[in-house]
Amino acid sequence: AQTVTQSQPEMSVQEAETVTLSCTYDTSESDYYLFWYKQPPSRQMILVIRQEAYKQQNATENRFSVNFQKAAKSFSLKISDSQLGDAAMYFCAYRKGSGGGADGLTFGKGTHLIIQP
Amino acid sequence: DTGVSQNPRHKITKRGQNVTFRCDPISEHNRLYWYRQTLGQGPEFLTYFQNEAQLEKSRLLSDRFSAERPKGSFSTLEIQRTEQGDSAMYLCASSLAPSRETQYFGPGTRLLVL
Numbered sequence: 042a043q044t045v046t047q048s049q050p051e052m053s054v055q056e057a058e059t060v061t062l063s064c065t066y067d068t069s070e071s072d073y074y075l076f077w078y079k080q081p082p083s084r085q086m087i088l089v090i091r092q093e094a095y096k097q098q099n100a101t102e103n104r105f106s107v108n109f110q111k112a113a114k115s116f117s118l119k120i121s122d123s124q125l126g127d128a129a130m131y132f133c134a135y136r137k138g139s140g141g142g143a144d145g146l147t148f149g150k151g152t153h154l155i156i157q158p
Numbered sequence: 159d160t161g162v163s164q165n166p167r168h169k170i171t172k173r174g175q176n177v178t179f180r181c182d183p184i185s186e187h188n189r190l191y192w193y194r195q196t197l198g199q200g201p202e203f204l205t206y207f208q209n210e211a212q213l214e215k216s217r218l219l220s221d222r223f224s225a226e227r228p229k230g231s232f233s234t235l236e237i238q239r240t241e242q243g244d245s246a247m248y249l250c251a252s253s254l255a256p257s258r259e260t261q262y263f264g265p266g267t268r269l270l271v272l
Binding site: 045076078084085086087088091132134144145146147148149150151 | 161162189191193198199200201202203204206213214216249260261262263264265266
């Protein structure tokens with residue numbers, strides 16, 4: 042079974058600085074997708090960024106970028122120029138690629154990101 | 159608002175009672191997912207539908223849980239004979255097929271079983 046591990050229960054960063062959230066995963070599949078979701082307090086989960094395993098290029102969305110190391114099974118999220126609105130729980134998630142079955146996401150336990158003004 | 163909606167947003171019930179939650183997906187999405195999230199944990203997959211067909215069920219989905227999507231649009235999740243351990247946030251998500259498409263989440267229904 043696939044597992045996703047987020048080893049940082051909580052991270053704190055000064056506003057305008059850069060922070061990196063860690064995620065490792067375990068799978069025997071070669072075709073899969075990785076995601077970072079953000080869950081603000083009492084608000085719904087929204088997608089931050091996604092990465093297809095077959096793509097070597099790291100995904101980037103504005104201030105958010107990932108460092109995808111397929112061989113190491115590592116998928117970290119870098120947030121540049123942190124803003125107060127970035128404060129939330131961040132979840133790393135894995136999903137098997139197409140090919141039948143196992144369509145649900147497997148999530149890590151999350152990292153609580155605190156932004157210090 | 160064209161996002162995923164869930165009702166009710168909060169539910170308090172007594173142990174042993176039955177509860178039903180509703181999820182309305184994004185209108186053109188043919189896949190619908192249910193997850194459960196307990197305090198301090200990430201969401202855990204329960205089940206998913208493609209149109210009206212329930213294609214996968216997690217081992218977390220005990221016999222007391224049943225989900226339906228009768229017309230391939232909205233879905234309901236029913237929990238019979240609720241237990242205190244059922245207290246959690248129940249999240250619904252929807253997506254387009256195939257699997258590479260992103261899942262979009264609703265706000266969730268928070269269940270408290272007394």
